[in-house]
Amino acid sequence: MQNGTADFGAEQHAPLFSARFLLASVIAIALLALASLGINVYGHLYGAQLALAGHSDSLDVYDITIGRDTLHLTANTLRFEPQRRSGAAERVDLQLHWPSMEGYSQALRLAFDDLGQAQSLLFLQVSQSTMSRDMSGRIEPIYRHLTIGPADVGPGGLQMHRFRPGTGFEGEVLLTADDGDGGQYAVRCLIPTADKLASSSDCQRDIHVGEDLSVLYRFSSRLLPEWKQIDAAVRSYVEQRTDTLTPADTAKMPARPSTKHSS
Numbered sequence: 001m002q003n004g005t006a007d008f009g010a011e012q013h014a015p016l017f018s019a020r021f022l023l024a025s026v027i028a029i030a031l032l033a034l035a036s037l038g039i040n041v042y043g044h045l046y047g048a049q050l051a052l053a054g055h056s057d058s059l060d061v062y063d064i065t066i067g068r069d070t071l072h073l074t075a076n077t078l079r080f081e082p083q084r085r086s087g088a089a090e091r092v093d094l095q096l097h098w099p100s101m102e103g104y105s106q107a108l109r110l111a112f113d114d115l116g117q118a119q120s121l122l123f124l125q126v127s128q129s130t131m132s133r134d135m136s137g138r139i140e141p142i143y144r145h146l147t148i149g150p151a152d153v154g155p156g157g158l159q160m161h162r163f164r165p166g167t168g169f170e171g172e173v174l175l176t177a178d179d180g181d182g183g184q185y186a187v188r189c190l191i192p193t194a195d196k197l198a199s200s201s202d203c204q205r206d207i208h209v210g211e212d213l214s215v216l217y218r219f220s221s222r223l224l225p226e227w228k229q230i231d232a233a234v235r236s237y238v239e240q241r242t243d244t245l246t247p248a249d250t251a252k253m254p255a256r257p258s259t260k261h262s263s
Contacts, residue, residue, distance in 0.1 A: 054081065055104040055112055062086045067128040068245045069210040071238070076103035079123070091127035098122050098223065098230065101237055118200035119220035122230065126238065129214040134207045135186045136179075143174055143186065151176075156225035158185075175203075175224070185231065189221050198222045207235060211244040 058075035063086045071092065075084045079093040097108050098120050104112050111117045147161040154160035158177045163169040172188050179185040189203040202221035209215050217234050
């Protein structure tokens with residue numbers, strides 16, 4: 001009877017959890033806490049990257065050399081991540097908000113991310129020129145022979161010319177105007193049947209800038225009434241960020257074969 005009572009008393013005073021169990025529990029809780037912290041940190045980092053959706057809001061400047069010209073461009077204006085580096089390149093792609101001519105930022109996030117506001121963007125592709133004439137220079141020798149019929153009145157005082165069937169420009173129109181400086185302006189567009197169907201790149205035009213650069217830029221047909229301001233802004237933007245080799249520097253460079261043509 002005494003032994004039974006002693007055993008019962010020992011059971012009453014025995015610890016509910018063993019030391020091994022308590023140690024395992026503490027380790028498990030610590031691991032869960034670390035995992036939770038890791039998920040939280042990763043979530044913030046990944047969430048920030050996801051919110052950028054491939055954009056960059058960095059103002060770091062990259063020096064990108066194309067042919068004989070070097071452009072100084074901020075990361076937030078460069079459209080594609082692999083192009084955000086200094087050095088030689090065949091081309092570079094930019095996206096800019098209109099009319100501010102600024103790159104991606106938190107303040108302008110909706111303009112870059114919301115398809116409904118994408119018509120306020122300009123898309124630029126800068127590369128080494130391969131044609132002796134830009135789009136304006138191709139009006140008389142080329143486009144005049146490809147259009148048909150009298151011109152219609154277009155937006156912003158532009159003249160709208162339609163292309164002949166079989167020219168390869170079916171569905172497009174050519175819009176022209178005097179640029180006010182003794183030259184001509186030209187842009188090719190896909191004019192939508194309804195204004196609400198306009199995209200962010202219905203129209204495209206190319207210009208020559210710097211020593212040997214061709215700037216192809218695209219914009220929404222909704223912005224055609226502002227064609228003159230857009231053209232001046234694009235040219236000024238690229239020119240202000242471009243350094244061209246001096247004649248002495250050019251003389252030191254090996255000659256390259258000419259690839260220019262006029263078509």
